[in-house]
Amino acid sequence: MNAGGRSINYLRISVTDRCNFRFRYCVPAAPFTVIPHNEIARYEEILRITRLACDMGITKVRLTGGEPFVRKNILSFIQQLCAIKTLKDISITTNGSLLTREKIQALMDMGIRRLNFSLDTLVPARFEAITRRNRFDRVWESIMTALELGMAPIKINTVVIRGINDDEVADLAGLTRDFPFHIRFIEYMPMGESHLEKQQQVLTAEIRQNIETRLGPLQQMPHRANDGPSKNFQLSGA
Template identity: 50%
Template sequence: MNLIKISYLLESEKKFPKMAISSNPTQDTQGLAGRKLVDRYNRNLNYMRISITDRCNLACIYCVPQKLIKKLPHEEILRYEEILRIVKLGVGLGIKKIRITGGEPLLRKGVYDFLAELVRIDGLCDVSLTTNGVFLAETVDKVLTAGIRRLNISLDTLNPNKFRYITGEDRLDAVWRGIQAAHQNGIHPIKINVVVLKGINDDELVDIARLSFSYPFHIRFIEYMPIGRTRKTIGEPILVPEIRNLLRPLGPLLPVENKIYDGPAERYRWEGAAGEIGFISA
């Protein structure tokens, strides 16, 4: 899976004036037939990740730096129409998979109508949503109505005190209710993203991984990648080989074959488990 990232902002209104939205749905993609997006290694790019907002209702210690990031003014944020135009252009160049992220995307006004329009774009094979899950229990019906069937949900701990320490908010119950609501409403796969933090949550990786025995979740253990100065001290990153070693008490891992539009995770499962786990290097 090769990825291209699209920002939610225009760097400067003077430098990059707002795009004119074509009234002809085929006009933007004329002349793209047969052309593909390729990187410098001549690999075709087929996966686009789009951040639609820089706002978030949590402040995770590995995400929000010590000096809080200044929020962008509304006029510097791409309109939904502009994002949809970019996606259509991307599809014309070989993009097949889209993931919507933030910030927290469910905070942005009009997001459900936008998702519904996005899912309807011809040529896309996979549209997924990344969320922290706080609002999901109350909004899962809207997510489903919009056509989203794949979710990535952040969950770094099962301990309420640690959750408050990591995110700055006491919302673990809300996140778990959101995960349960998504599961009960048939969303699949539900990917649980776990950033492994030395001295914080590395003592409960077995408990988190054990969820895959009872639920068909895809649990992804992600190496912590230091970015800037964080608000709290985080130890040196725990790399994938050590994460795997910490999970040895659960038994031998069985490899799971990656499919054409899968992400970067190395996939595994335990015998008899309903779900699977994966490892993502920084």
């Protein structure tokens, strides 16, 4: 419990700062400095910290990066993480490009049921422009494979940027009528040398208006304890 009396049960762990994509809103196109390998926390250190955190009430862990699956021996680490009995929920945020059917099945066998995919567009050419990688088909295949193998819920994280993908928010939201997806729209926050401007921010109210104009009214869902600052809505028919 923090000083404000709020119960803390969630730990977010970045296992690497490296990524095989170059998202326009994350990094510049030019070479940039990453953390040296010898300065990145070893798996043993992360496991020890996690066990100590669990002793203090943590029950939920999210693995992020960079891209978690670029780190060597990540599956072995996840298996050890799953062995911590007091952890009730482990989820992973990934761009999906390195997930094969075999890896997804291995995650399922370990007990992982939740994947969050970073996907900012449904247009392959636009995907390449945003990520600087031609991997849309590979990512979509991973999402469909996770769905087929029984991962649930599958969440898709979309950073909305004016003039780049803000015209797709309704298309992405509409996926929830065809698939059991949770689509999470994230406001773009200018940072570092991303070369994107604050004027390209699309705030939540505008995102909601765009969706409702195309797809009809959204029903706001009750706020849950672990939702943080997010607001949850559901489309009719989803």
